[in-house]
Amino acid sequence: MSRVDNLNRILRGLLSGSPDVEASALVSEDGLMIASALPSHVDEARVAGMSAALSSLGARASMELERGDMQEVLVRGEDGYAVMLSTGLGTLLLALASRQAKLGLLFLDMRRAAEDIKKVL
Amino acid sequence: MDPAIIKLFDRMKSFLDFSHADVERLVALQPIIEKHGPGITNRFYERLSKFSETAKFIEGRVDELRVAHVAWLRSLVGGVYDENYLASRWKIGVTHVRIGLDPYWVEGVMSFIRTAVLAAVTAEMRGDPTNAGRHAASFLKACDLDIFIINLSYAEDRLDRLASFTGVKRSLIETIIRIPKK
Numbered sequence: 001m002s003r004v005d006n007l008n009r010i011l012r013g014l015l016s017g018s019p020d021v022e023a024s025a026l027v028s029e030d031g032l033m034i035a036s037a038l039p040s041h042v043d044e045a046r047v048a049g050m051s052a053a054l055s056s057l058g059a060r061a062s063m064e065l066e067r068g069d070m071q072e073v074l075v076r077g078e079d080g081y082a083v084m085l086s087t088g089l090g091t092l093l094l095a096l097a098s099r100q101a102k103l104g105l106l107f108l109d110m111r112r113a114a115e116d117i118k119k120v121l
Numbered sequence: 122m123d124p125a126i127i128k129l130f131d132r133m134k135s136f137l138d139f140s141h142a143d144v145e146r147l148v149a150l151q152p153i154i155e156k157h158g159p160g161i162t163n164r165f166y167e168r169l170s171k172f173s174e175t176a177k178f179i180e181g182r183v184d185e186l187r188v189a190h191v192a193w194l195r196s197l198v199g200g201v202y203d204e205n206y207l208a209s210r211w212k213i214g215v216t217h218v219r220i221g222l223d224p225y226w227v228e229g230v231m232s233f234i235r236t237a238v239l240a241a242v243t244a245e246m247r248g249d250p251t252n253a254g255r256h257a258a259s260f261l262k263a264c265d266l267d268i269f270i271i272n273l274s275y276a277e278d279r280l281d282r283l284a285s286f287t288g289v290k291r292s293l294i295e296t297i298i299r300i301p302k303k
Binding site (some may be wrong): 029030031032045046047048049052053058059060061063 | 251290293297300
């Protein structure tokens with residue numbers, strides 16, 4: 001199984017293991033898509049660029065505002081959440097979840113997925 | 122200087138066909154710049170003082186700026202267009218960002234200089250219009266190289282400031298710029 005296959009498997013596992021997670025993606029810090037489990041209508045380039053930009057801003061804001069190393073970036077909209085979490089190695093994990101999602105569980109599942117991604121990368 | 126910028130500068134010189142003959146003609150313009158340069162500089166600062174967008178940047182500093190401007194005019198025809206020359210022009214662009222002068226005013230400033238120097242060249246070489254045209258063309262190339270460097274440094278410095286403040290890498294900014302608009 002290739003690295004991409006393994007990464008796709010981890011992303012799909014995040015979706016199947018958490019019913020409230022609707023989509024996920026692994027993005028480089030340069031804003032390029034590495035692997036994804038996104039709905040077909042979604043523009044991957046925009047998702048990757050947006051996620052990387054938000055994550056960079058979050059990391060800088062956390063530092064400037066003396067909040068320590070950034071743990072995750074959370075965006076809450078009327079219809080749910082977008083969570084970005086740095087996996088290390090210059091990548092970040094994005095999860096889109098419904099508004100019913102339990103954030104604690106979501107963060108836990110994402111961190112587990114991030115650990116698995118690190119092993120693959 | 123960033124090696125990529127030095128390479129780009131060399132490529133631009135090649136593109137403009139900025140040759141040894143151009144350098145010789147620019148050097149030959151030195152007496153004209155010596156004669157007309159201070160007058161052009163005076164008129165230039167008079168013009169700047171008449172526009173609120175530019176006047177605020179020179180208020181109380183005109184004498185000091187005049188000296189720098191005459192030196193810049195002299196270096197335009199100095200005959201050396203190397204890395205140090207590139208670095209000096211780069212600094213001009215960065216300085217313009219720092220003081221908050223919008224880039225289109227730099228274009229306007231250069232237009233003033235082109236017009237004024239070409240008028241001086243035409244007047245001084247009126248007995249030899251063909252040669253005057255060649256010298257004018259070389260001067261225009263030097264001005265174009267200057268504006269290219271100044272604009273590039275201006276754009277780079279703005280992006281660097283944005284990247285530095287937001288933490289967004291330059292490579293990410295370039296990725297985002299390439300994403301088609303909706």
